[in-house]
Amino acid sequence: MDIRQLEYLIAAAQRGSFTKAAEDLFVTRQALSKAVRNLEHESGRALLLNRDGHLELTEDGRALFDEAEPVVAAYRRIEERYGNVAAYAAVRQTLSVAMAHGTAQSMPERTVDAFRMSHPDILLSIEEVSTEAALAMARSGDSDISLVGSAPLYLGGFDLMLVVETGTYVHVPRTSPLAEHERLTVHDLDGQPFVTFGRRNHLHRLFMETCEEAGVRPNIIMTTSDTDLLVRTAEQQSALFFGFPPHIGRPSSPARVLRPLDLGVDAVFGTYAVKHQGCALSSPARAFWKFLETVEPARAKASRLPKTTDEGHSRKPRA
Structure with a gap:
């Protein structure tokens, strides 16, 4: 206080x-x-x-x-x-940051604290909101910078930087035959029970669009933005659900294993920093943007981003 x-x-x-x-x-x-x-x-x-x-x-x-x-x-x-x-x-300059639900968990512990301690002259305001709300705030200027879990094909109209590449991983019950697979594809998930985040979440959106294009129909038991409810339901129903990669997420339960999911599309999923396209950043926002570049070696990852088009980033299935 x-x-x-x-x-x-x-x-x-x-x-x-x-x-x-x-x-x-x-x-x-x-x-x-x-x-x-x-x-x-x-x-x-x-x-x-x-x-x-x-x-x-x-x-x-x-x-x-x-x-x-x-x-x-x-x-x-x-x-x-x-x-x-x-x-x-x-x-005492101000900096407004919108963080989509889950993005804080994708970054190293105390990332925001580290920035705050190194910039005591900046009054930092962080608001945790849905992905769409975070994008809307960046678009309207209500946030200087927004952090979202997404892929470039959904981020047209923004300047963006990949902060943490999370990829796509799925928690699989050990009792499922899929637990024997080292890697999964969307075809492996046809008919499989799945609990996910809902259509406003970009990982869910990418997953469902990819399944539809592949003619795959996972058995979606429930969608929820409440992480605890999602995990609890998945465990009760022996269902699959998304997770962070091993170096980011919490240790997996003995009752399930974590497997990478190949969606078969050129879409680097991760935590992105976004700002309104072409708009100059304030001094505090520039400091935060530069700080975010150090969270992971983003420059190496950026070289793997698909090329932009006028509509944003293209969605091309791999051969």
């Missing part, structure tokens, strides 16, 4: 809106709302509720507000008297 989080909570409660409070404080809406949510997480209490588009304090929020308001007011007086507020505001 820090003084800025309390200041943001007070402003949001007073204005009844994250957007209006952010405008008053000259920060991004994402940075302000994220700070308040972090404060709720740290305190273990809900502090604000959205009622018909208007923010209201909960009972716990009101108690904290009443104690925090005089503290924040006193801090402002000290800051104004002894600090250079204008200089502080100029140095």
Whole structure:
């Protein structure tokens, strides 16, 4: 908990809106709302509720507000008297990043923490959203940079960089005959029980489009964006489900094995950083983009990306 989080909570409660409070404080809406949510997480209490588009304090929020308001007011007086507020505001630049669900797990542990620690002058705002929402935020400018799990053929209209190549891997029950295979193809999955993420997820989309082109019909038991529910259902139904490669994902359960899946298309699946095509990055965003280049040796992987077309990246089945 820090003084800025309390200041943001007070402003949001007073204005009844994250957007209006952010405008008053000259920060991004994402940075302000994220700070308040972090404060709720740290305190273990809900502090604000959205009622018909208007923010209201909960009972716990009101108690904290009443104690925090005089503290924040006193801090402002000290800051104004002894600090250079204008200089502080100029140095404290903001960076808004949208991360699609699951992308944080694909990167080395504490990647974001490493950036934050090396750039204390940047106020980092991270929002975890769906893949489509992350792309929409990059397109509209609501995020400086978005991180998504995808393939280039779905990322037309963006400047992109491959941060981590994940490929496609499938968890297979040891009781399944497929567990004896070293590698799988989509034809191996015809009729096989499968639990996956749903049509808004780009890995699911790539998988289903590839199966349709190959005339393969996996038995999709359920789709869900809830990872814990997905794994639990797959285990209960002895079904297959997607996973990260061995060097990224969690150790596989003794009840299943992890196998690479060859989709037979020229599509490098992984975690991509994207920004609105042709738009210049702010100084903080440039620093983050450059930092992401060091997460894995992306330059070597980029040489394997398919060539772009006016519509984005082509989808060509391998011979």
